[in-house]
Each structure stands twice: as structure tokens, then as C-alpha cells.
Amino acid sequence: MRELPSRREEAWRWADLRLAERLRAVPAPANDALPDLDSLALVRPAARAVLAGGHAIESAGRPTHPAPDRSIAPHPLADIAAAEALAGLVVDVGEGEDGGLLECVHLGTSGAAHSVLRVELAAGARLTLVETIADAEADHWSNIRLDARLGEGAELVRILRIETVHGLASTRAHVALARAARLAEVSMIASPAAVRAETHVRLEGEGAEAVVNGVLLASGSAALDVVTRLQHEVPHTVSRQLWRLVAAGMGQASIAGGVAVARHAQKTDAAQSLRGLLLNRTAAVNLKPELEIFADDVACAHGCAVGEIDPLQRFYLESRGLPRPEARALLMQAFAAEALHALADPELSQPLADRLAGHLGALA
Amino acid sequence: MLAITDLHASVGGTPILKGLTLSVGAGEVHAIMGPNGAGKSTLAHVLAGREGYEVTGGTAVFLGQDLLAMAPHERAAAGLFLGFQYPVEIPGVSNLLFLRTALNAQRKLRGEPEVSGAEFLKRVRAEAQALGLDMEMLKRPVNMGFSGGEKKRNEAFQMGILQPRFALLDETDSGLDIDALKVVADSINRFRGPDRGVLLITHYQRLLDHVRPDRVHILAAGRIVESGGPELALRLEAQGYGAIAA
Numbered sequence: 291m292r293e294l295p296s297r298r299e300e301a302w303r304w305a306d307l308r309l310a311e312r313l314r315a316v317p318a319p320a321n322d323a324l325p326d327l328d329s330l331a332l333v334r335p336a337a338r339a340v341l342a343g344g345h346a347i348e349s350a351g352r353p354t355h356p357a358p359d360r361s362i363a364p365h366p367l368a369d370i371a372a373a374e375a376l377a378g379l380v381v382d383v384g385e386g387e388d389g390g391l392l393e394c395v396h397l398g399t400s401g402a403a404h405s406v407l408r409v410e411l412a413a414g415a416r417l418t419l420v421e422t423i424a425d426a427e428a429d430h431w432s433n434i435r436l437d438a439r440l441g442e443g444a445e446l447v448r449i450l451r452i453e454t455v456h457g458l459a460s461t462r463a464h465v466a467l468a469r470a471a472r473l474a475e476v477s478m479i480a481s482p483a484a485v486r487a488e489t490h491v492r493l494e495g496e497g498a499e500a501v502v503n504g505v506l507l508a509s510g511s512a513a514l515d516v517v518t519r520l521q522h523e524v525p526h527t528v529s530r531q532l533w534r535l536v537a538a539g540m541g542q543a544s545i546a547g548g549v550a551v552a553r554h555a556q557k558t559d560a561a562q563s564l565r566g567l568l569l570n571r572t573a574a575v576n577l578k579p580e581l582e583i584f585a586d587d588v589a590c591a592h593g594c595a596v597g598e599i600d601p602l603q604r605f606y607l608e609s610r611g612l613p614r615p616e617a618r619a620l621l622m623q624a625f626a627a628e629a630l631h632a633l634a635d636p637e638l639s640q641p642l643a644d645r646l647a648g649h650l651g652a653l654a
Numbered sequence: 655m656l657a658i659t660d661l662h663a664s665v666g667g668t669p670i671l672k673g674l675t676l677s678v679g680a681g682e683v684h685a686i687m688g689p690n691g692a693g694k695s696t697l698a699h700v701l702a703g704r705e706g707y708e709v710t711g712g713t714a715v716f717l718g719q720d721l722l723a724m725a726p727h728e729r730a731a732a733g734l735f736l737g738f739q740y741p742v743e744i745p746g747v748s749n750l751l752f753l754r755t756a757l758n759a760q761r762k763l764r765g766e767p768e769v770s771g772a773e774f775l776k777r778v779r780a781e782a783q784a785l786g787l788d789m790e791m792l793k794r795p796v797n798m799g800f801s802g803g804e805k806k807r808n809e810a811f812q813m814g815i816l817q818p819r820f821a822l823l824d825e826t827d828s829g830l831d832i833d834a835l836k837v838v839a840d841s842i843n844r845f846r847g848p849d850r851g852v853l854l855i856t857h858y859q860r861l862l863d864h865v866r867p868d869r870v871h872i873l874a875a876g877r878i879v880e881s882g883g884p885e886l887a888l889r890l891e892a893q894g895y896g897a898i899a900a
């Protein structure tokens with residue numbers, strides 16, 4: 291069996307993989323009882339694929355046992371997913387076609403479940419992919435690999451929504467962008483459990499643009515760990531990252547936000563903003579910008595700060611009549627909502643904002 | 655309406671208010687004047703319930719209720735409005751959304767029905783027009799990118815929408831040019847009424863040329879040291895605070 295990474299490795303020091311260790315050899319059964327699937331949908335009606343415990347329950351796209359993209363660099367968890375997935379999904383959108391909206395729901399049941407998603411967008415193709423990871427009532431390890439290729443001028447909007455309560459959710463998305471392709475990705479990760487979510491973007495063609503944003507809400511004794519790497523391989527590409535991390539209780543929210551600019555990738559325009567909000571002193575936020583810049587004619591603005599709710603702002607709201615929890619929730623929403631601005635379509639951003647408000651209200 | 659008796663308060667362990675007594679009846683407008691650092695803003699924050707402003711003695715009764723025992727949002731729902739000397743900027747929170755949420759939170763606590771979106775907008779349009787505030791600006795985040803004068807007009811705007819029983823206005827006149835001063839003074843005069851009270855905190859006499867107070871008090875070193883009619887403000891303007899502080 292492949293080795294799981296250890297916390298002693300720098301890239302894994304904030305990850306909590308204990309459930310992966312425990313459930314590594316326990317495959318999820320095929321017949322666990324399922325919760326109400328409709329309540330898990332973010333946007334309705336949409337083409338939908340549901341994988342429960344790694345087994346295909348419902349399918350849109352092409353349910354298969356997809357082969358991973360072998361050209362992608364090795365990754366300890368994504369490679370386990372490729373080796374052990376029982377089911378997955380292939381989405382091909384042809385040249386100039388609009389693939390519409392596809393929701394893919396991963397339901398952690400019990401045991402370990404692995405899946406592989408492949409998305410291939412031909413030149414000028416478009417797709418909106420909503421990936422949801424949720425769970426039932428038992429510990430699980432849900433390990434998902436997404437390999438996506440965007441052809442010239444293609445556009446992918448990806449929403450990653452993780453609302454697990456029990457298990458370990460791990461995902462690794464690898465998105466390669468050809469000339470003038472665009473990726474807009476927004477993650478909303480609200481959990482008291484363990485999450486490791488990685489997004490690795492390669493900007494391989496001039497004029498390619500990637501926006502990779504997200505909100506993390508760590509409650510309970512959560513260990514939410516995000517890693518991004520936006521790799522500018524050619525001149526004239528653009529990347530934007532905006533992450534807002536909120537930690538409450540004993541929760542820990544972490545991000546290593548990476549930007550890498552290759553030696554000849556002049557005129558790269560990259561920006562990154564990482565901010566944390568601590569709701570109490572037992573919570574923790576870790577922000578780590580990782581910039582590797584080997585070209586000299588590059589704009590790479592970055593900022594990173596951790597704070598608390600400003601008592602004067604809160605008092606101003608209270609003095610107008612908002613009870614303290616509502617004042618806090620409003621300030622938390624203001625802090626976090628910026629990450630959702632990457633979604634131009636209100637049909638997507640509104641339901642996500644509503645879910646976010648619900649989670650924040652519960653923390654306030 | 656508001657009766658403050660022998661109020662003592664400390665900030666960060668330092669006593670600032672040292673036995674302040676003041677009473678404002680329904681229908682009255684009172685002004686508090688005093689040198690910088692006298693404790694005027696401290697009094698305003700203590701009355702509104704700001705954390706860290708510790709009451710160490712005395713009482714404040716507002717419409718028959720023990721004001722000092724209430725949470726800040728309960729004071730607002732009871733009808734107290736504080737116009738801030740330094741209105742706070744809140745990125746990401748739309749002015750109008752915030753105000754509507756606040757208005758409905760107050761109404762809920764008072765057991766009144768919510769204000770409909772249409773009714774709210776009607777009030778907003780009327781009040782914005784009276785204060786010369788742009789609707790687009792009001793949709794922006796609270797006080798963000800507002801000039802000093804716009805922030806003060808926004809305080810008056812919020813007062814107009816929330817319709818409190820008692821307005822405690824902390825230097826709402828400072829930073830205003832003469833036209834804006836008249837606009838804000840008009841809004842205070844419109845607010846005046848037999849069931850309402852106003853306490854104007856001001857450093858200068860000029861606001862009182864437009865809003866004529868019933869009583870003027872001088873606050874120095876944490877206490878009211880002198881009270882009188884409007885003529886007291888004029889005398890102060892002529893003589894300066896030096897004479898009082900001494």
C-alpha cells in the first residue's frame with residue numbers, strides 16, 4: 291500500500307489525516323442508508339451525479355471508472371484515489387459547447403471511499419461544476435481527485451462545498467489552462483471535522499486567468515487545511531486568490547497559498563490576499579503565503595493578516611439595535627463574503643451566500 | 655425622560671466621569687459644552703453601553719427604566735440613539751441593509767411588526783433627500799469612503815430612519831461646512847417634538863444658532879459645573895473655556 295504523508299513533512303503539518311490512517315483498509319460498504327439527497331443540492335434543477343461511499347448512486351456525465359491524467363505530478367492522496375477508486379465521472383464538453391451546470395455530490399458514509407473526476411473542456415467550451423462533500427453519521431475518509439484540462443478560451447466555474455460533520459474529506463484538484471482559458475473557483479468549507487483541500491492550477495497558455503477563492507469556517511475541533519498552488523508557466527497570465535478563514539471553538543483553519551512564476555513567465559500578474567478571523571482565543575488560524583518567483587517582470591501583490599472582530603464596529607451595530615450575536619454575524623459575513631465575489635452568476639453566489647450566512651449565524 | 659444622577663465612570667481604570675448629574679425632560683433640547691477631554695464623549699458612550707466604559711457609581715433612568723442595566727441593543731430599542739463623534743467605518747456591510755436589519759431588530763424587541771421593503775425604501779428616499787444624501791452612496795458599505803461631513807449626515811440620516819425617542823448627538827456639527835450644518839440642524843429641528851428629547855454635545859456655539867436649546871450645561875473634568883439658558887453658550891463663546899476649567 292502507498293504510504294500516507296506524515297505531519298512531519300512541511301506540506302502536511304496542518305493536516306489531520308488520522309482517519310485516513312484508521313480507515314485506510316476499510317472500504318466503504320455499498321448499501322449504507324442515504325440521507326435526503328435533494329437537500330444536499332446547492333442549485334436546483336441541475337444535472338447531478340451522486341457518489342455515496344465512492345459508489346455511483348445517480349449519474350450525470352459519463353459514470354465510469356476513469357483513468358487519471360497520468361501527466362500530472364504525483365501526489366500521495368490523489369494517487370491513492372486513482373489506484374483505489376471504484377467509481378467516478380468523466381465530463382467532456384466539446385468545442386464551443388456549453389456544458390451547463392453539473393452538481394457532483396460525494397457522500398461520506400463509513401470507511402474509506404475514493405473517487406476520480408475528469409473534466410475535459412475543448413476549445414471555447416464552458417462548464418459549471420459544483421462539488422459537494424457531505425456526510426451521514428459515521429466516521430469516513432472521502433478522498434477525491436479532480437483532473438481538469440481547459441482548452442483554448444475554455445471556461446470552468448468550480449464550486450467546492452465541504453459541509454462534513456464527521457469524517458476526513460480530502461480533495462486534490464489539478465486544473466491545466468491553455469491559452470486564454472479561465473478558471474473561477476470558490477470553495478466554501480464549513481466543518482467541525484478534518485479537511486484537506488488542494489487546488490493546483492497550471493497556467494500553460496498566454497492570456498490564461500485563474501481566480502481561486504475560498505472561505506473556511508472551522509468550528510468544534512476542526513482541522514481545515516487548504517493548499518493552493520498557482521503556477522504561471524508562460525508570460526502574460528493572471529491569477530487571483532482571496533481566502534477568508536474563520537476559526538471558532540477549538541477549530542483550526544490553515545492555508546498555504548502558493549504562487550509560482552517560472553523563469554520566462556514575464557508579465558505575470560498575480561495577487562493573493564489571505565486573512566483570518568479568530569472568534570475566540572482557543573481557535574487558531576495559520577496563514578502561509580508561498581511565493582516562488584523566478585521571473586523579474588512580475589506583479590505579485592500579497593497580503594496576510596489575522597484579526598478579531600473589531601469591538602468598536604460591533605458596538606456601532608449594537609448601538610443601532612442589533613443584538614450582539616447578530617452584530618457579530620453581520621461582521622463575520624462582511625469579512626467572508628468577499629470570497630464569493632468571484633461568482634458572477636447570482637444563481638450560484640446567492641445560494642452559497644445563504645449557506646455561508648447560515649453557518650456564520652451558528653458560530654456567532 | 656433621561657435622568658442622570660451622580661454618575662461616575664472609568665475608562666481603563668481611570669476615572670473620567672466624577673459625579674455627573676443631568677436631567678432632560680420630554681420635549682426638551684439640552685446642550686452640553688465643554689473643553690476637549692472633559693468627558694463629553696465618555697458620557698455618550700457610557701449612556702449607550704460601550705464595553706470598557708465602566709460605571710462605578712450613580713444611576714441613569716431612561717423612560718422609567720434603568721438604562722445602565724440594559725444591553726446596548728436594548729437601549730436602542732427603548733429609543734436611545736447615539737450619534738457618534740467619530741462614525742465607524744464597516745467594510746463589507748451595506749449601509750441600507752444594516753439599517754433595515756437594525757430597524758427590524760428594534761421593532762422585534764418592541765413587539766412591533768417588521769417594516770416592509772417598500773415602506774423602508776419610502777422612508778429612506780424621503781430622509782436621504784432631506785439630508786442631501788445620494789442613494790447610491792447609501793448602498794455602499796457603512797461610512798466607507800464617506801467624507802467627514804457625509805459621515806455626520808449619515809448619522810442624522812440613521813436617526814431619521816430609526817425614529818428614536820431620544821437623540822444623544824456627539825459633536826454632530828464638527829467637520830460640517832455651513833450648508834451641511836444647516837441641513838443637519840434642520841433634521842434635528844424636524845426631530846424635535848413633545849415626546850422626544852435631545853442632548854447635543856458640542857464644542858462650538860454655532861450649532862446652537864440653528865438649534866435653539868432649552869438648557870445649556872458646561873461639562874468640565876467629569877462634572878456639570880454650570881447650567882443655564884441659551885445665553886450661557888454665548889457667554890462661553892465670548893469668554894472661552896479657560897475661565898471655567900480654572
Ligand SMILES: Nc1ncnc2c1ncn2[C@@H]1O[C@H](COP(=O)(O)OP(=O)(O)O)[C@@H](O)[C@H]1O
Binds near residue numbers: 689
Ligand atoms: N478609550 C479610552 N481609553 C483611555 N482613555 C480615554 C479613552 N477615551 C477617552 N479617554 C480619556 O478620557 C478623557 C475624556 O475623553 P472624552 O470623553 O473623549 O472627552 P471629550 O469628548 O469631552 O473631548 C480624556 O482624558 C481622554 O484622554
Ligand SMILES: [Mg+2]
Binds near residue numbers: 694696739825
Ligand atoms: Mg468627544
